Amino acid sequence: MMKSDLFRTGIAAIAMMAAPAMLHAHGSMKPQHGGLVQMTGETMIELVAGPKGVDVYLSEEDEPLAAAGFTAKLTQTAAGAKTEAALKPAGGNRLSAAGFKPAKGAKLVVALVDKSGAKSFATFQAQ
DSSP states (O other): OOHHHHHHHHHHHHHHHHHHHHHTTTOOOSOSSSSEEEEETTEEEEEEEETTEEEEEEEETTEEOOGGGEEEEEEEEETTEEEEEEEEEOSTTEEEEETOOOOTTOEEEEEEEETTOOEEEEEEEOO
């Protein structure tokens, strides 16, 4: 084997070993609360619709993000009409829109603004 073949083989082996780590560099995309998950930048947003309203959970690299560090709103578009609700910090990494009922098949957009003023958006399809 030539030196260049050894080099390429070594690079390929390193790349194959690093691939699984790179795939999970931003944490798991598995819902932690039974909801729908989207990534926006480094932030994972999980939207959970329940009988008491809509909750949104924030995390980054599998670590909860303090919801108190964000202002947020939820916008629903259904049958050509838009409805908005404030998402208020509800302890830990949870934001809540109490009493909000998503319409089946509606487009739901979560808009987040952190303390620095940076904006993030995540779009979901209500089930």
